[in-house]
Amino acid sequence: MEYQRHTLKNGIRLIHKPVNNIVAHCALMVNTGSRDEKENEQGMAHFIEHTIFKGTNKRKSFHILSNLENVGGEINAFTTKEETCIYASFLPQYYNRTVELFSDISLHSQFPKKEIDKEKDIIIDEINSYRDNPAEEIFDEIEDVVYKGHPMGRNILGTKELVKSYQREDILRFVFNNFHTDETVICSVGNFDFKEFVAICEKHFGEAPTRLRNFERSKFSNYKPSNKIRKKPVHQAHCIIANEAYSAQDKNRNKLIFLNNILGGPGLNTRLNMGIREKYGFCYNIESNYTPYSDTGILSIYLGTDFAYLERTIKLTHKELAKLRNNKLGSLQLQRAKQQLIGQIAIAQESNVNELLSIGKSILVYDKVDSIDLMNKEIEEIKSEEILEIANEVFDPNKLSSLIYKNDN
Structure with a gap:
């Protein structure tokens, strides 16, 4: 089947593929990753991926994590060098529930201090776990060799010292500077009517303020073998x-x-x-x-x-x-x-x-x-x-x- 597309007035792009399947999938993907961090922001995109689930204006962490799980769905997230993504799998009757949850945590996260401090320990444990696995660590370190001196070479998880230092205002600053509506995509694969999918996205994301990216990423150059x-x-x-x-x-x-x-x-x-x-x-x-x-x-x-x-x-x-x-x-x-x-x-x-x-x-x-x-x-x-x-x-x-x-x- 053909892909179906729509763009909200604030620049957020929608794409949907109708499939005859009992399980549906939806994702919110933003064109922001670890390469967009400044020297003193290493690991920030990944830190936000963790803390975005820790509370909004109307939900505590427990309610965010239980929202889809209570109806048999699953929600997860990941960060790469260039993207941050929240994605979920669920039964098609819960499209509105899923998109509303995406909207709440992406637009209204409060990043409470207590939860931030707790998540620092979890991410430091993640860094330690990763360092215990040389077959994984070497893949990240070779990028630091190839992209020496450039943000592309940095580890997505950041450093322990910087992770420990992050505060709520640091998170909000990074979100404001790097998360833009014209660099955001909501994608869907499921047995669901496209017009209804558009209406749901309009309802929950249509009033988000337009924020357009006005900068270009720093390009890597001058590779030297090592x-x-x-x-x-x-x-x-x-x-x-x-x-x-x-x-x-x-x-x-x-x-x-x-x-x-x-x-x-x-x-x-x-x-x-x-x-x-x-x-x-x-x-x-x-x-x-x-x-x-x-x-x-x-x-x-x-x-x-x-x-x-x-x-x-x-x-x-x-x-x-x-x-x-x-x-x-x-x-x-x-x-x-x-x-x-x-x-x-x-x-x-x-x-x-x-x-x-x-x-x-x-x-x-x-x-x-x-x-x-x-x-x-x-x-x-x-x-x-x-x-x-x-x-x-x-x-x-x-x-x-x-x-x-x-x-x-």
């Missing part, structure tokens, strides 16, 4: 190899998604999995990831292995990169890779929550949503020569950074 080794009390070595990559706006974005899928995507038949894990048994987890942001991107290769196999596993990884730089994909290889990616996209869209978040972000970044037919057409048009050219650019050994975690032994 290689670092960190001594940590780990039971295996962790390594990430990375390079700055194409932004979400770049014409080569989909081609790099395609190349990354061949190298180390979610399939079991990737070059890294078959050429290293299956052939030698050196590592349990080896993968590659490509994350495009609005004006930059990052391509990373992660591996976890025994200390004795670390050097050889890194050499084998570079060997696989060299194959992609030096050898053009054959026609059969190219066609199989296209079929695999087309199938993976179709399977991913079977999840209505995945589609909900995907269309919300697509409206924020592109102000449009491509159909699956258009995505498949673009994949079918990819040529081997283009993939070879991109491999030589992104996998250039002189441009790759690396970060390794290993113990003192």
Whole structure:
């Protein structure tokens, strides 16, 4: 079915996809994340994501958290480098209940001091928990290596010292400076009439004051490759190899998604999995990831292995990169890779929550949503020569950074 769209008079954009399903999904997504924080605001977007549930003019925290849970629904939230999102799953008869709750917590949160102080301890526990997981921590730290000195490189959670210092006025200042109606999307996937969805959003969000963004984000530039080794009390070595990559706006974005899928995507038949894990048994987890942001991107290769196999596993990884730089994909290889990616996209869209978040972000970044037919057409048009050219650019050994975690032994 086609996506249905509407824009409120204050600039908030609505998008809805009607589906014949007994469960509906809705999200409020704002184009504000950790990259929008100043030096002394690190972790603030994530801090707000937590404290937005802690009380409004008419609800205490208990009533916010119970509102949808009491009718079998679920509500959650997350923060990324560029977005803050509240999303919920519920039965379709509770659309009004859900949108009203989104409105209350996003427009009328009071951020009471008692709750702020309590949440500081919870977030510090979250920071500690994250630091106990080197396989997660290394992904954030490599972004600090690639985006050195820029807000894109900072950890989304912030620092313990800054989190402890935040007060209510700091939160309100950040919200005022960074949350804008023309950078807000309410997206929906469910068995519900679009006109009624628009009427509900008009009722609860239509009178929100118009606040338009009048600044541009600071762009990252001047990437310099760097290689670092960190001594940590780990039971295996962790390594990430990375390079700055194409932004979400770049014409080569989909081609790099395609190349990354061949190298180390979610399939079991990737070059890294078959050429290293299956052939030698050196590592349990080896993968590659490509994350495009609005004006930059990052391509990373992660591996976890025994200390004795670390050097050889890194050499084998570079060997696989060299194959992609030096050898053009054959026609059969190219066609199989296209079929695999087309199938993976179709399977991913079977999840209505995945589609909900995907269309919300697509409206924020592109102000449009491509159909699956258009995505498949673009994949079918990819040529081997283009993939070879991109491999030589992104996998250039002189441009790759690396970060390794290993113990003192």
